[in-house]
Amino acid sequence: MEIVHSATPLVALIASLLGAVLILLAGAKRPNLREFWTMAAAVTQFSLIYSMLPHIMQGKIVVFTIIELYQGISLQLTVDSFGMLFALLASFLWIIVSVYSIGYMRTLNEHAQTRYFFCFAMALFGAIGVAMAGNVLTLYMFYEILTIATFPLVIHKETTEALRAGRKYLAYLLTGAAFVLFSMGLTYYLTGSLDFIAGGFVAGSGSQDLLRLLFVAFIIGFGSKAAIMPLHEWLPSAMVAPTPVSALLHAVAVVKAGVFCCLRVILYIFGPELLMNLGLWILLACFVSITIIVANLIALTQDNLKKRLAFSTINNLSIIILGAALLSPDGIRGAMLHISFHGFMKITLFMCAGAIYVATRKENISEMGGIGRQMPFTMAAFAIGAAGLTGIPPVCGFISKWYLCLGTLEAGQIIFLFVIIASALLDAAYFFPVIYNAFFKKTAGKTPRIKEAPVLLVAPLIVTTAFSILFCMFPDAFLHFFSLATRSVQTIMGVL
Amino acid sequence: MIEQFPALIVVTPLIFAFLVTMAGLWNRKLCFPLVLIALSASVVFAGGMLAVVISGDKPIHYYLGGWAPPWGIEYVIDHLNALILVSVAVISLLVAVYAQKTLEQEIHESKLPQFYTLFLLQITGLFGITATGDMFNLYVLLEIASFSAYAIIAMGERGADFAAFRYVLFGTIGACAYLLGTGYLYIITGSLNMADLTPLLPHLFYSKALLVGFAFLIVGIGIKMGIFPLHIWLPDAYTLAPSAVSALLAPLFTKVGAYVIIRIMFTVFDPSFAIKLYPVTDVLGWLAAIGILFACVMALAQSDFKRMLCYVIVAEMGYILIGLASANRFGLTGAILHIVNDMFMMACLFTVAGAIFYQTGTRNIYQFRYLHRTMPIISALFIVGALSVVGIPPLCGFFSKWYLILGAIQAKQWGLVVVMLLSSLLMAILFFRVIEIVYFAPPTDQRHAHHKHGKTGIVMDNVPLSMVIPMVLIGIGIILLGIFSGVIIKHVIAFAIPSM
Numbered sequence: 004m005e006i007v008h009s010a011t012p013l014v015a016l017i018a019s020l021l022g023a024v025l026i027l028l029a030g031a032k033r034p035n036l037r038e039f040w041t042m043a044a045a046v047t048q049f050s051l052i053y054s055m056l057p058h059i060m061q062g063k064i065v066v067f068t069i070i071e072l073y074q075g076i077s078l079q080l081t082v083d084s085f086g087m088l089f090a091l092l093a094s095f096l097w098i099i100v101s102v103y104s105i106g107y108m109r110t111l112n113e114h115a116q117t118r119y120f121f122c123f124a125m126a127l128f129g130a131i132g133v134a135m136a137g138n139v140l141t142l143y144m145f146y147e148i149l150t151i152a153t154f155p156l157v158i159h160k161e162t163t164e165a166l167r168a169g170r171k172y173l174a175y176l177l178t179g180a181a182f183v184l185f186s187m188g189l190t191y192y193l194t195g196s197l198d199f200i201a202g203g204f205v206a207g208s209g210s211q212d213l214l215r216l217l218f219v220a221f222i223i224g225f226g227s228k229a230a231i232m233p234l235h236e237w238l239p240s241a242m243v244a245p246t247p248v249s250a251l252l253h254a255v256a257v258v259k260a261g262v263f264c265c266l267r268v269i270l271y272i273f274g275p276e277l278l279m280n281l282g283l284w285i286l287l288a289c290f291v292s293i294t295i296i297v298a299n300l301i302a303l304t305q306d307n308l309k310k311r312l313a314f315s316t317i318n319n320l321s322i323i324i325l326g327a328a329l330l331s332p333d334g335i336r337g338a339m340l341h342i343s344f345h346g347f348m349k350i351t352l353f354m355c356a357g358a359i360y361v362a363t364r365k366e367n368i369s370e371m372g373g374i375g376r377q378m379p380f381t382m383a384a385f386a387i388g389a390a391g392l393t394g395i396p397p398v399c400g401f402i403s404k405w406y407l408c409l410g411t412l413e414a415g416q417i418i419f420l421f422v423i424i425a426s427a428l429l430d431a432a433y434f435f436p437v438i439y440n441a442f443f444k445k446t447a448g449k450t451p452r453i454k455e456a457p458v459l460l461v462a463p464l465i466v467t468t469a470f471s472i473l474f475c476m477f478p479d480a481f482l483h484f485f486s487l488a489t490r491s492v493q494t495i496m497g498v499l
Numbered sequence: 500m501i502e503q504f505p506a507l508i509v510v511t512p513l514i515f516a517f518l519v520t521m522a523g524l525w526n527r528k529l530c531f532p533l534v535l536i537a538l539s540a541s542v543v544f545a546g547g548m549l550a551v552v553i554s555g556d557k558p559i560h561y562y563l564g565g566w567a568p569p570w571g572i573e574y575v576i577d578h579l580n581a582l583i584l585v586s587v588a589v590i591s592l593l594v595a596v597y598a599q600k601t602l603e604q605e606i607h608e609s610k611l612p613q614f615y616t617l618f619l620l621q622i623t624g625l626f627g628i629t630a631t632g633d634m635f636n637l638y639v640l641l642e643i644a645s646f647s648a649y650a651i652i653a654m655g656e657r658g659a660d661f662a663a664f665r666y667v668l669f670g671t672i673g674a675c676a677y678l679l680g681t682g683y684l685y686i687i688t689g690s691l692n693m694a695d696l697t698p699l700l701p702h703l704f705y706s707k708a709l710l711v712g713f714a715f716l717i718v719g720i721g722i723k724m725g726i727f728p729l730h731i732w733l734p735d736a737y738t739l740a741p742s743a744v745s746a747l748l749a750p751l752f753t754k755v756g757a758y759v760i761i762r763i764m765f766t767v768f769d770p771s772f773a774i775k776l777y778p779v780t781d782v783l784g785w786l787a788a789i790g791i792l793f794a795c796v797m798a799l800a801q802s803d804f805k806r807m808l809c810y811v812i813v814a815e816m817g818y819i820l821i822g823l824a825s826a827n828r829f830g831l832t833g834a835i836l837h838i839v840n841d842m843f844m845m846a847c848l849f850t851v852a853g854a855i856f857y858q859t860g861t862r863n864i865y866q867f868r869y870l871h872r873t874m875p876i877i878s879a880l881f882i883v884g885a886l887s888v889v890g891i892p893p894l895c896g897f898f899s900k901w902y903l904i905l906g907a908i909q910a911k912q913w914g915l916v917v918v919m920l921l922s923s924l925l926m927a928i929l930f931f932r933v934i935e936i937v938y939f940a941p942p943t944d945q946r947h948a949h950h951k952h953g954k955t956g957i958v959m960d961n962v963p964l965s966m967v968i969p970m971v972l973i974g975i976g977i978i979l980l981g982i983f984s985g986v987i988i989k990h991v992i993a994f995a996i997p998s999m
Contacts, residue, residue: 072985073832073902078893140901144892151891154931161939169935177927181920184890188904188916 004494005063012067012080012135015051015090016128019044023124031117038105041120045101048131049094052087059087060486066137075196078144081137083201084490085271085339089263090134091482092343093256096350097127099463103354104247106459110361113245118155123248125152130256133263138197139187139272142264146183146228150176153257156248157241168240175237179227183264186220190272193217199267201494203274211281214273218283221268228261229324230317232294238317242309246357249309254316254349259342262320266327266338270495275330288328291321292422299429306367308356311433312349315392318426319345325419326407332492334410339488340478341403344391347471348400351388354464355381358456368437375441378455382441384468389434391471394427399474501551505561505574508544508584509627509640512537516619523612530615531599537619538592541626545588549581553990560632568632569692575632579835579995582987583629583758586839587751589976590846591622593969598743600963601853605741606654614654620647621747625755634681634767635691637759641677641723644755645670648748652740662735669722669732677719683712693767701769704776713772716763717779724756726783726820727790727813734797734809742853745805749812750845754838757819761834764823765997774826784824788918791817795925799932804862805852807929808845811888814922815841821915822903830906831996832988837899839987840887840980844896847884847973851877854962854970864933868940874960876967878937880974885930887977890923895980 022044029037055065059082069078082090104123108116129152132145150173158169191197193208205214227234238258242249252258269278269287278284295318302314319341326338356366358381365371375382391398394405404423411420455461470481478485492498515537522529548559558577562568576584595618606614624644631637649670653663685691687708688699703709718729725733733753737745764773764780773779791814798810815837822834854877855870856862871878887894900919907915960967980987 070982070985071989072898073988077985078982140892144897147891151886155938158935158939166935166939169939170931173927173931177924181924184901184904184923185916185920188901188908191905192908 005061007058007063007065008067009055009065010067011051011055012065012082013069015048015055015094016080016131016135018048018051019124019128019131022047023121023128026117026120026124029117034116037117037120041101041105041124042098044124045094045098045127048127049091049098052090052094052131055082056087056091056483059084059490060483062490069141072140076138076140076191078141079137079198080132080135080141081199082135083199084487084494085266086134086136088339088343088484088487088491089259090131091484091487092346093127093130093134093259095482096251096255096346096467099466100247100251100350100354103250103357103460103463106457107245107247107357107361110457110460113159115159119159119245122152122155123251126156126252126256128152130260133260138199139190140197142267143180143183143187146260146264147180149257149260150180150228153248153252156252157244159245159248160243162243165243168237168243171240172237175227175234179224179234182220182224182227184224186217186224189213189217189220199271201271201491202497203270203272203277205272206274206277214277215281215283218268218273218278218281221272222265222287225261225264225268228258229265229320230258230261231291231321231324232297232317235294235298235317239310239313242307242313246309246353246360249313250350250353250357253313254353255346258316258320259346262323262342265324269324269327269330270335275495279330284328284330288325288416288419291325291328292419294318294321295325295422295426296429299426299433303429303433306369308359308366308368308371308437309353311368311437312352312356315352315430315433316349318430319349319392322407322423322426325422326410329410329414329416329419331410331413332496333406333413335495336488336492337403337406337408337410339491340406340484341400343482343484344399344403344471344474347467347474348388348391348398351384351464351467351471352392354460354467355385355388358460358464361460362454362456368440371437372440372444375438377453379453380455380461380465382438384464385441386438387468388471389430389438391475393430393434397472397475399471399478402475402478501547502559502561504544504548505559505576505630506563508541508548508588509574509623509630511540511544512619512623512626516616516623519615519619520612523615527608527611530612534595534615534619535592538588538595538622541622542585542588542592545581545584548576549585549991552576552578552581556994569690569695572636573632573692573694574630575694576630577995578991579761580629580758582835582839582991582995583755584626586842587622587625587629587755590750590842590973591625591747593973594743594747594846594850597746597850597853597966597969600966601742601857604857605656605743610654614651617647617651618743618747620644621651625751628755629758632693633691634684634693634696638674638678638681642674644752645674645723648752651744652736652748655740655744657739658735659739662732662739666732666736669729673719673722673729675719676715676722680712680715680717680719683708683715687712693762696767697769700767700772704769704772710777713768713779717760720756720759720763724753724760724816725813726816727786727793730790730794730813730816733813734806737809737812738803738806742849742856746846746849746853749809749849750842753812753816754819754842757816757834757838761823761831765831770826770997780824780826783820784912784915787817787820787824788915790814791821791918791922792925795922795929798929799925802864804855804864804867804933805849806862807864808848808852811848811926811929812845814926815845815888817922818900818903818919821919822906824915825903825906825910825912827906827909828996829902829909832992833899833902833904833906835992835995836902836984836988840895840899840977843973843976843980844884844887847880847970847977848888850966850970850973851881851884854960854966857966858961864936867933867936870937873958874962876960877962877970880970881937882934883974883977885934887981889927889930893978893981895977895984898981898984
């Protein structure tokens with residue numbers, strides 16, 4: 004594989020770090036300048052990442068070594084096709100959510116906005132770093148930065164409930180990080196290297212039992228962020244955060260970073276062949292299957308819209324891991340596609356929930372009767388996003404779920420096909436009442452007038468909805484998710 | 500010129516200590532500049548020696564008074580102590596600059612000359628302990644450092660005299676133990692020079708007298724460096740001392756003690772003595788493990804910020820011992836790196852404690868509510884120090900912990916690995932408890948919860964620049980030490996580790 008040495012990955016990373024510093028310097032006294040820096044950082048970061056796309060599409064990887072550490076370890080940024088996919092997703096959605104954040108925070112006249120935007124930029128610094136990390140140590144570094152940077156966002160409201168959620172968040176994620184640290188040390192001890200290699204590099208370095216232990220420790224570590232049951236408790240509690248945070252971080256950046264890391268472990272540290280030999284994939288697949296079904300069942304019982312979405316997120320994260328755990332090319336491709344497509348659809352739903360809250364101060368589904376007539380654009384977007392998550396064409400969720408289903412068949416595991424289909428049915432069962440409620444439920448008194456949230460809130464969610472439909476018709480459009488996923492699968496399977 | 504540096508680094512602060520006393524009689528304002536001159540010179544000497552050692556790749560020897568060893572006293576600067584000297588010099592200079600303003604509040608003006616004299620003597624002692632190549636000379640300098648520490652701690656707030664007295668009792672027992680140990684070595688070998696002892700000792704490894712001597716040495720230093728369970732004097736003494744003193748002593752004295760242990764175990768004695776022949780490192784490892792957990796729990800129970808940090812020191816000393824217990828290259832790399840890193844982390848946290856005390860007059864954590872509104876820079880520095888102790892990369896604390904964990908894994912000391920991971924979680928609880936109060940202040944009752952959602956501006960810290968600048972430099976140091984840890988290991992620490 005051809006390697007391009009370039010500082011672009013570092014500059015792209017620094018863009019959000021620098022943005023964060025400038026946001027802090029601008030401060031609460033100059034809010035417009037502050038928000039300008041947010042937008043400038045987001046756009047710069049995205050364009051820099053996008054500028055590397057041609058290299059990746061030609062089958063090269065972009066490498067930049069920040070600094071050598073000791074005996075074969077370095078802080079290294081490597082952009083391969085899988086990292087590119089996640090980096091594109093996170094940085095592109097950051098632009099959209101920044102617009103939304105500005106509208107949301109200003110309309111609600113929230114406190115501590117400087118801290119909010121600062122931490123948001125830092126969280127993106129962490130997330131993009133996770134995407135570009137070339138080895139486990141670098142990954143761990145940005146993973147921790149992401150965890151810490153998100154903490155102030157979770158407890159933004161500073162109420163007792165928020166603080167409790169924040170403690171829970173840290174308790175789960177830092178404990179997870181301790182597991183990762185241990186497994187990282189063990190990996191280095193066994194192999195003397197930490198660099199990701201498509202198809203894995205730990206094979207044959209230790210006894211089977213030791214490798215099994217290593218895998219379990221890794222998955223417990225990263226699985227806490229990916230909210231695999233029983234490590235999911237923090238995610239629903241973290242919904243106490245402002246909605247843009249839930250939208251970007253708890254649907255895209257943070258939890259997807261967890262999933263991304265799990266996939267790195269499965270595909271780039273262990274590799275399909277070794278996992279097949281160890282027989283651990285079935286254990287993981289069973290765990291996530293239980294998560295998929297149970298999370299959806301719990302979602303049915305939630306009245307708070309954001310909590311319902313949170314459980315839907317838990318469900319989808321596990322679907323992604325299930326796709327990878329099946330170790331079949333189409334399953335992996337479906338998993339990778341679902342990372343990006345789920346991001347677009349779920350962010351739409353969260354932004355809808357936020358828009359509803361800003362326009363009506365309603366958080367519970369039972370109070371949202373007839374809201375579709377009051378907020379037609381928002382609720383139409385919600386309906387499309389929900390349909391996509393259920394897997395109905397022409398929304399992009401259909402494409403990723405299609406490949407996931409193919410993946411189960413390819414692996415010859417028909418039982419997991421039923422898991423995916425059952426989860427789709429349950430998706431429908433908890434999303435459609437919301438939509439029905441919003442559009443068809445009779446409301447007492449006269450029909451309310453159209454009263455949408457401010458345009459800064461509605462425009463972003465319409466854009467993401469449009470992209471969700473676009474990606475179904477042309478899965479390879481614009482951000483080239485389909486090619487990136489395919490290329491990743493080919494390198495992992497050793498076809499390329 | 501450069502060959503005189505090993506002596507100059509010790510002699511300069513010593514001479515200036517007397518100059519400060521004299522100058523103080525005439526004009527008290529002269530004291531502080533003199534201290535600065537002495538310490539800046541020390542930084543130059545230490546830096547120069549480190550550069551020479553790195554480029555020349557062989558130690559610098561200096562014979563005091565021209566007497567050849569083993570009869571005369573010899574100073575030897577190799578990779579290991581050059582690194583420690585540089586860190587001690589840099590931290591003490593920064594803390595001295597920082598100290599000036601805190602002293603205006605905490606020490607009566609008439610006592611300033613004495614204070615600065617003791618301050619310099621203290622640093623003289625630390626430099627000497629690190630630079631010397633002679634077991635007895637080390638004892639003398641250890642006592643210089645200790646005696647000035649007793650006196651300078653007693654200058655602190657109410658109760659400090661009692662704490663200092665307790666420290667005197669413990670410290671004297673430690674010093675006696677060390678002296679006895681040195682005496683045993685002298686009786687059986689007839690030598691006090693470290694380099695001279697090294698080849699003599701292996702023939703005597705099965706001698707009971709040697710074992711007793713070794714035990715005395717380790718216990719003596721163990722008391723001075725505050726190893727669990729010999730740390731009892733430490734929290735009181737460092738909590739009640741003046742801010743400037745705890746900012747100097749807490750980071751430096753304990754770490755220099757750790758250096759001495761490494762020196763004795765791995766240079767004076769052959770590494771196999773403490774590793775294979777007797778399970779010294781294993782015992783130290785288990786003591787460290789218990790000590791770390793104990794210290795973390797004790798720290799959690801404190802509401803006094805400085806006292807909490809004192810227990811953190813005890814835990815950090817445990818980390819260094821875990822590095823020794825692994826007894827392999829990774830473990831020792833981690834231990835030595837941690838000595839340097841911990842100097843910066845503790846300097847950062849103790850100066851923060853002092854600065855908060857300077858502005859608000861309290862050390863009670865629960866009164867730090869919303870502190871970031873009035874002290875944004877200090878609070879940010881606290882975050883840097885705290886996250887580094889917790890072990891968040893790219894701050895330096897992570898990297899030493901990483902090598903310590905690698906060492907423990909390689910040594911198959913799974914218990915120690917678990918303790919290290921568990922303790923970093925406990926540290927996280929410990930520090931996030933404070934961060935939560937400083938930044939997010941949980942409301943005591945719900946009625947006030949929405950009260951603070953009003954827009955309150957941020958007021959810049961009301962702490963003089965002469966305190967803030969050294970603190971910021973220490974904070975930057977924490978970040979740079981982390982990022983460039985590989986460079987330090989490659990050029991310095993890799994040569995400082997004995998072959999095993």
